[in-house]
Amino acid sequence: MRNSQFLADTIVAQATPPGLGAVALLRLSGPRATEIAGLLTRRDPAEWTDRTSTLCALSRPEPGGEVLDQALVTVFRAPASYTGEDIVEISTHGGRETPASVTEACVELGARRALPGEFTQRAYLNGKLDLTQAEAVAGLVAAKSAKSRAVALHQLEKGLADRVAMLRERLVGLSALLVQHIDFPEEDDAPVALGAIVAQGREMVQEVERLLATAPAGELLQDGAMAVLAGRPNSGKSSLFNGLLGLERAIVTEEAGTTRDAVEAAVAIDGFPFRLVDTAGLRDDAERIERLGIEVARRYLEGADVVLYCREAGASADTEAERAFLASVGAPVVQLRTKWDLAGDGESAEAGEIAVSVRSGEGMTALKDALRELVFRGAVENRDEVPVVTTRRQARCLGAARAETEAFCAALDNGVPPEVASAHLKSAESALEDVLGVVAADDVLERVFKDFCIGK
Numbered sequence: 513m514r515n516s517q518f519l520a521d522t523i524v525a526q527a528t529p530p531g532l533g534a535v536a537l538l539r540l541s542g543p544r545a546t547e548i549a550g551l552l553t554r555r556d557p558a559e560w561t562d563r564t565s566t567l568c569a570l571s572r573p574e575p576g577g578e579v580l581d582q583a584l585v586t587v588f589r590a591p592a593s594y595t596g597e598d599i600v601e602i603s604t605h606g607g608r609e610t611p612a613s614v615t616e617a618c619v620e621l622g623a624r625r626a627l628p629g630e631f632t633q634r635a636y637l638n639g640k641l642d643l644t645q646a647e648a649v650a651g652l653v654a655a656k657s658a659k660s661r662a663v664a665l666h667q668l669e670k671g672l673a674d675r676v677a678m679l680r681e682r683l684v685g686l687s688a689l690l691v692q693h694i695d696f697p698e699e700d701d702a703p704v705a706l707g708a709i710v711a712q713g714r715e716m717v718q719e720v721e722r723l724l725a726t727a728p729a730g731e732l733l734q735d736g737a738m739a740v741l742a743g744r745p746n747s748g749k750s751s752l753f754n755g756l757l758g759l760e761r762a763i764v765t766e767e768a769g770t771t772r773d774a775v776e777a778a779v780a781i782d783g784f785p786f787r788l789v790d791t792a793g794l795r796d797d798a799e800r801i802e803r804l805g806i807e808v809a810r811r812y813l814e815g816a817d818v819v820l821y822c823r824e825a826g827a828s829a830d831t832e833a834e835r836a837f838l839a840s841v842g843a844p845v846v847q848l849r850t851k852w853d854l855a856g857d858g859e860s861a862e863a864g865e866i867a868v869s870v871r872s873g874e875g876m877t878a879l880k881d882a883l884r885e886l887v888f889r890g891a892v893e894n895r896d897e898v899p900v901v902t903t904r905r906q907a908r909c910l911g912a913a914r915a916e917t918e919a920f921c922a923a924l925d926n927g928v929p930p931e932v933a934s935a936h937l938k939s940a941e942s943a944l945e946d947v948l949g950v951v952a953a954d955d956v957l958e959r960v961f962k963d964f965c966i967g968k
């Protein structure tokens with residue numbers, strides 16, 4: 513068996529990011545975890561109480577070996593651990609040298625360095641998590657805003673898994689009804705009419721659609737909405753980018769044509785995740801490098817979820833080309849009057865425009881409100897449904913389940929014999945199982961776990 517060999521190893525990795533810090537957490541998982549910890553500490557692991565930390569000196573493996581650190585050792589015996597195997601957590605002092613030397617000692621004692629995501633993969637293989645929960649772990653660690661975190665946590669708590677499991681049970685029930693119908697088709701009091709079965713099938717299709725409808729919002733919350741700054745050169749785009757970021761990230765000068773390449777940064781606005789992109793100002797008479805930058809800007813604009821279009825206070829009216837550009841943008845556009853602290857006395861923003869100044873801070877709250885409204889209002893805030901579908905993989909499996917259930921109903925409607933139509937029900941059931949990863953193929957697992965970092 514593929515997994516038994518794989519699980520026979522004891523793996524080790526640093527779970528905290530490398531670098532300066534007070535404490536580093538190392539994890540050992542597998543059949544030899546407690547034995548290796550015992551050798552490192554020169555103690556009998558049987559003395560350690562489960563889930564209770566003990567302060568121990570860690571020494572290099574050879575007799576009389578050098579002491580490496582004073583560390584806290586905590587044992588989680590199988591099956592009550594994250595991976596379902598014996599786990600030993602070792603909290604060493606932080607920094608680079610100490611955790612690296614303790615990891616090295618574990619390797620000398622027979623542990624193997626863990627692959628990215630391998631702890632969570634073991635948790636999945638040992639039935640501690642289903643695949644949606646494993647994906648939620650990745651989402652939680654990657655979350656860059658409060659909302660993203662909440663959605664990932666909901667998923668870790670089986671928000672999607674429970675719904676899918678319920679649907680699967682209903683499908684099984686439907687199969688049972690169909691079998692009854694096939695067994696007693698001629699009887700007057702036939703237990704189930706075909707029409708009733710089809711009606712239930714259609715209800716299930718709707719239920720799957722309700723889940724699928726949350727996928728765009730789920731994906732936006734996971735990846736962040738792409739907000740692209742565009743406008744004439746020198747209109748204050750980079751200043752606004754820095755202002756929203758709260759960080760002097762992009763270069764700002766009084767010279768037009770400062771920004772050449774696109775600069776991207778993740779930022780949470782009112783708890784919602786955005787990927788903010790600063791671009792080169794758009795103009796026709798740019799020289800070569802700037803022109804390349806403008807091309808990059810256009811590509812970002814095509815993928816934007818929202819565009820912040822900047823015109824500075826006192827700027828001349830839009831040219832024909834600018835109007836054409838604005839009309840061609842697919843995403844919603846926030847029209848901004850930038851540098852509003854410089855606006856003349858008589859000047860006023862047009863209807864639909866937001867006047868902002870990075871200098872005075874005016875209009876920044878209104879801008880953030882508008883961004884949140886435009887991107888997330890429809891998708892997230894006004895729904896009774898928490899977004900539950902957060903990855904393409906989940907959406908693909910649910911899409912297959914929907915298509916097969918639909919095909920089942922259509923087949924019965926069209927007089928296809930129930931014995932034949934039932935094949936669609938089986939396929940729908942296995943598509944739902946795929947969401948949870950009941951039996952996931954190696955390549956599916958590889959794709960799910962490849963983006964994890966080491967130690968997770």
Ligand SMILES: Nc1nc2c(ncn2[C@@H]2O[C@H](COP(=O)(O)OP(=O)(O)OP(=O)(O)O)[C@@H](O)[C@H]2O)c(=O)[nH]1
Pocket residue numbers: 744745746747748749750751752763764765766767768769770771772791792793850851852853854868869870871872
């Ligand atoms: N008074 C005032 N000046 C601003 C404001 N925002 C930007 N500026 C100034 O306007 C000039 C251009 O700002 P940038 O942020 O570099 O403009 P940009 O649109 O990124 O310019 P390019 O990258 O060249 O297209 C700089 O001198 C800024 O200091 C503002 O709110 N008020």
Ligand SMILES: [Mg+2]
Pocket residue numbers: 749750751762763764770771790791
């Ligand atoms: Mg700029």
